[in-house]
Amino acid sequence: MAEPRSRRRGSELESAILDAAWAELGEVGYGRFTIEAVAARAGTSKPVIYRRWTGRAELALAAWGRRVPVEPIAPDTGALRDDLIALFTWTAKRVNSVMTEIVAGVMGEAFRHPEVAEILRSRLTGPSPLTEAVGAVVARAVARGELEPLTLPHRAARAPLDLVRNESMTCGVPTSDETITELVDDIYLPLLRGLATPTGPGAEGSTVPRDVS
Amino acid sequence: MAEPRSRRRGSELESAILDAAWAELGEVGYGRFTIEAVAARAGTSKPVIYRRWTGRAELALAAWGRRVPVEPIAPDTGALRDDLIALFTWTAKRVNSVMTEIVAGVMGEAFRHPEVAEILRSRLTGPSPLTEAVGAVVARAVARGELEPLTLPHRAARAPLDLVRNESMTCGVPTSDETITELVDDIYLPLLRGLATPTGPGAEGSTVPRDVS
């Protein structure tokens, strides 16, 4: 290849590299994700990549990062359980694709690169469209009278993603519908009911009063 | 080194290799865990290791496996919440050491080696001393009248380990006491209370009746 097209620079080049990285991740997975292959696919060379990212982990996270802003989710079936099933299913679909392998692979390296771990941590635990959707679903259930008014701590709002991710990571297999049902029926619905009982302390999180009009 | 001591064979040799592997994991972590280093430390050579295990992942899992039968845990403070805190703390201590890095590292490779994933999966999700301890703690709380009689699904019994592991894996940082408190107060106690409400279906798992002798 004697450099057929003109040289790309700046963000154009960066986009091409990240697109190539994402394609590589999709094809060979993080396990065989190599800088060399990305460079070849992007039609550039290793130094160009190393000038921008420190290694595999950062590059993979960057490639993943551009794909994160996805379609929002807002199930509204009229029944709490159905909403939750939809929510968990949606989460599982998103988690199961490439993400799990990336997360696991990156984590394996994150112990040596604290800054990478930090990027990953903030991305996994912060507020997200999903936590918002959880809040909305719960609020609607409360409004319908399906749940007593409750306080939803951030941790509880995160829980669906945490549960699904944990499942996906430890099983290495796409999460089945049966598993989702279990997570909803055995864990999350009881958790919500427990949060809604008057016994709870309820010091933190966003209160969801009955009157949500 | 001109082979000072006599040659080891069979299980003696295997033990020496696994001990060396474990020591390596403790010192350099899974990220820099190499077959060569293990061979050198064990005073043997690579082929000997490759004759027994297929690669890093299997060797690491095998080394880890020998250490798993640990001291059992059976907190009995007289109060459910304190028991749970003790349980979660114990779990976090176990998880935080080398294990998280091994799990993350192995998972990163497991996608290419389904048999490895299967080993890992069974070890992480099956019944364990911990799930038994959870059952005992809950049973005692029920016996004391702290909880209504409830059915504890396997998934709920697994949850403490899942929650702590998830925390450890996604944060890459030793789980803090504050986090443990949150997990207990915001997730697990509400979950148990929710399971104890009459609303629950309660079709599976081991029922914990009030009358535990």
Added chain:
DNA sequence: TTTAATAAGAAACGCAAAGTATCTAAGGAG
């Protein structure tokens, strides 16, 4: 328009570790 700074891209390097192949000799089993 000419010139200088910037950065892309090519090529090659040394390094580390994977995984394999070959050979030797040790220490059981008979």
Added chain:
DNA sequence: CTCCTTAGATACTTTGCGTTTCTTATTAAA
């Protein structure tokens, strides 16, 4: 005492990392 398994040494090929050096296209400045 002999045979057979296999430990252990050595060396090799491969792959990918991360770096260095150099050329040259492109952009910005003069």
